[in-house]
Amino acid sequence: MKNENNAAAKWTANILMLLISLVVIFPIVALLISSFQPSANLMRQGISFNVNWSEMSFNNYNYIFTSAPQYWTWYTNSVIISGLTIVLSLFFSSMVGYALAVYEFKGKNLFFVFVLLILMIPFEILMLPLYQMMVSWGITDSYIAVVLPLIVAPVAVFFFRQYAGGLPLELMDAARIDGSTEYGIFFKIMLPLMGPSLAAMAILQGLASWNNFLWPLLVIRSNNMFTLPIGLATLLTPYGNNYDVLIAGSVLTFVPIVILFIFFQKYFVEGLTSGGVKG
Incomplete structure (x- = not known):
């Protein structure tokens, strides 16, 4: 019974840590995806996961390295x-x-x-x-x-x-x-x-x-x-x-x-x- 309680506590802690990690990572992933979008899309939609993947490019990074x-x-x-x-x-x-x-x-x-x-x-x-x-x-x-x-x-x-x-x-x-x-x-x-x-x-x-x-x-x-x-x-x-x-x-x-x-x-x-x- 003690081993089962320890295993349940361990699984609960792991799930809790996973949820906290997802909450922390969520805005970072959203920012990373948005960095590959055209600036016009960012002005219209802001930072979000609702993106057109066909428009993703390295243009923003290219602009930073060449023109900023x-x-x-x-x-x-x-x-x-x-x-x-x-x-x-x-x-x-x-x-x-x-x-x-x-x-x-x-x-x-x-x-x-x-x-x-x-x-x-x-x-x-x-x-x-x-x-x-x-x-x-x-x-x-x-x-x-x-x-x-x-x-x-x-x-x-x-x-x-x-x-x-x-x-x-x-x-x-x-x-x-x-x-x-x-x-x-x-x-x-x-x-x-x-x-x-x-x-x-x-x-x-x-x-x-x-x-x-x-x-x-x-x-x-x-x-x-x-x-x-x-x-x-x-x-x-x-x-x-x-x-x-x-x-x-x-x-x-x-x-x-x-x-x-x-x-x-x-x-x-x-x-x-x-x-x-x-x-």
Whole structure:
């Protein structure tokens, strides 16, 4: 009876996951199919599965690769900003989280409370003072203005602190006996052990940066500095909608995130679920 109940629960869970997957995949498939339709059909019918398969073609993608240079400028900007955000966020956030986890110093707990408080404050509330800082420093309309507020993310600091708290501290003592510096211990010993957490946070931070719309919209002013979300939004205007670029371009925005996940997928679940290194 117990085995039958377990089998029934397993089948129920599988069916539920399948239904959820279909709900998530449905709009993506609709967008993909629509990207092969003529723009005139999209203006009349919108995104739907009611299509004339004989009219499907690669014309929209051909237009993007041959006649839409501005799209690739936006694409490049998004890649650069997301890459900088991932690298700098992992570097600084991991150091802060690691220090909060393994070192004892005055004000440590208070500092961590501040991290938690900032984590609970919506970013939209902080945008105005952050924007005033960018203006006063004269760095608006630049990559650094978009990346700077994100390089020490509270959620990343919290995540790395929890992960580093489970690292074997005996390795630190052994390294100190061998004459290693604290920076050497972190970069040569502890940081490699944090690999799964780095991979998981790289995906999460990369996804957040790639889809970020409001903050770049606030600090970026010139068309040549637009990121993909902002650039694609400008294609919808009261005077006309460029569906040739909008729909097919939206499909192409999936590519970097898919590539990022493929590279780090084997570490993703481990990084989210493991509290440390066992052995």
